[in-house]
Amino acid sequence: MVKKIVLAICCFATITLSAQNGTVSPYSFFGIGDLRSISTVENQMMGGLAMYTDSIHLNINNPASLGKIGPTIYAAAVSHRELRLETFSAEQNTSVTNLDYLAIALPLKVQRMGLNFGLKPFSSVGYNLLDERTNSSGNAVTNQFSGDGGINQLFLSAGFRLMPGLHLGATVNYHFGRLENNRQQTTEGVQFGTLDLRESQISGFDFNYALTYEPKISSKHTLFSSVRVRTQTNLTSENTQTIGTFVPLSGNEIEVFDVNLDEVNLRFTEIKIPTTYSFGLGIGEDKHWFVGGEYSLQQFSDYSSPFLEASNTRYEDASAIAFGGYFIPDYSSFDSYLKRVVYRAGLRLDNSGFVVNDKELSNFGITFGMGLPIGADFTNLNLGFELGRRGTTMNNLVRESYFKVSIGLSLNARWFLKRQIN
Template sequence: MIKKIIVSVCLLFSLVSFAQEGTSSPYSFYGIGDVRYRGTIENRSMAGLAIVPDSIHINLQNPAMYSSLKYTSFTVGGTFSANQLKTNQKEEKAQRTTLDYLAVGIPLKKLGLGFGLIPYSSVGYNIRNSVFSNENGIVNNNRTDNFYKGSGGLNKVFFGFGYQLAKNFSIGADVQYNFGKIDTRSLSTQFTLNSSNIYEQVQYSTRETNSSSASGVNFNAGLSYNTKLYKNISLFSSLTYSPEATITLNNERFIAIVQSANGILDTVDDEVEIQVADTKLKMPSKFSFGLGIGDTKKWIVGTELTFQGTSNFGNRFNDIDNVSYENATRFTVGGYYIPDYKSFTNYFERIVYRGGFRFENTGLVINNQPIEDAAVTLGLGLPLRGAFSNVNVGFELGNRGTQNRGLVREHYMNFSIGLSLNDRWFIKRKYN
């Protein structure tokens, strides 16, 4: 197990670098980018449902669940994403491969500890937009091509604990330090129509580059309670709350006159720094409540509701006038089924079969159009022979956004794989 932890430290640097290009969504233009993290692979395979105490899997959504661990656990997960982006005029495709999280959980009798690193949000877009000039409603011979590009994102280092107050009741909390950098660039190029009806590029273009370094701390608290209803059937409940927090963005902006061709930079003729104010973004408060029923060794079905006060959120700069925010909501239903977890003769009967559905109003409103997200999920938990460790795979198929009012509709497919490696630590030997 120590070797596994050493490997995890080496992977920390990879996680940070992968987080910089973790999305291809044009909606990552706004705020801190596209929020990627939705739980571990086993939870995401149930559409994000995370209400059941688990002795061999780390639950990163509710810190109270750390107290349920019976083995020291190391978990890491990654995702391959294939996106189809559609507007009323055009269609594009994009792909990304990312690492999603890395965490360690340590049980200490009734106390459980957890720590790790999560790439929380990502900025990653490359957009070209053509605007034709007009006078008195009549289009003239001038055209402006605007090129937008962004990268970076927000990462979280966290440390948390869970404590079992009673046999079926646990509490927990964690502290998260947010850090990262977001870089964006916009390039504006003029074209005129010549006598041969061919657009010729004006020699000089205007480029604006913005850089924001983010830092801040936020907290998360959770409760977990379960009670037996009948024989092996139990009721499970989960509650988490994250209060509003502040992320400080140290901003820089540069304006330059450049020579370019089709958005590709050739030379910079003149560049000046423009003083812009630093920004304090309000990370919204979030409240989640979930209920489920079942036998943990056989099947579980449950639902979870999440409310997020996104209406107080904002953008990195105050010069974007087509976007606003409203309170966000997410509805999740999911579960799992295990044919026979004790089977020694049939491997497929020990596989955990997972599935779920979620619907989300993201809270982002562009051109007075709310951005919604819906997806179905499937997954498998594949036990490794001779150990309590397992490989978890998940599949997600969903849609986000709309083609109304000039916006983009995203059809996405995510294939995820995660490792949950478990071992016993701190065992007192009976014989020396």
């Protein structure tokens, strides 16, 4: 009965959440929206570390982990985020719920070679902004900006063991989606307003390579090291633009026409997201504890998105640092369930390289959570929590404070088998 309930929750989440915007951030106005670094709940709660791998948990950002995979694993997660958006003069509370990922890992040869495929979001657009000013004639001018859509990512990974402790993996990612940005302007004393609607159909590929080396440094302890490279993402954008006039009171369009983007070479544009390099190092005792750190850098100053550029933005090189780990009191305990629970915690600091009004956006988060065993076949329910802050109230910007709750399921293939007595 418990299994049927959990499966029903997964199906319901997949159907209802797929139609929702992945963000409500005003910063998704810029470029291709919020770039979302999605990892499994287990990794998220260790500060977002992708370097740690083992044989019973899925790691969708480190394909080298597939060289260690044991059972077939089905994984899915949903998250809910409560946000407080602040400026110097105003404050607003909002929230958003998402389906974070769906993935399956298949061992081709147990703890030697495996495959992984799935779906997760890459970027999200979801904003509604109001800008009120006064023109030279003293009349109020109102600009309303709204947008939705996003880019999804289908991925296929393979990994294998080169030698004991040394694993190599690669991922091919296919990106696809639609972005819509709408601007409406009305002026006091003017009968009609103007509108500008832009749509982009996005598609493209990139690759992710990973190498992990985990030598034993004592009878109990293992050194964990990882190098990951995500190649430059080259996306093709097919763009359309419609401009015209409308009646502010009713919203009815009066006259609209399509802009000939071919004349200005903007019908088809290329979006370039630069290569990211990540390096991780940690130490741990198998099935007991682990602690580690990871550093990532990206030459984001080379970012390019011609059709979606904003006038008050520029790009600098980006970096991120994360620390985290886990602790299991006694994974084999028979008399105490709490001793078998995995306790995780971490923190992270992201310098996005994205500069708005001469201020770079940074994000700081503190994470913690638990992995709750279900049955005796390595199936677990993962609960995660994150407290964080992004942006600033300086230079007419918005500061986002958020609390995120994540629920992830990691289901072993044997969990679906019907037990029989011969």
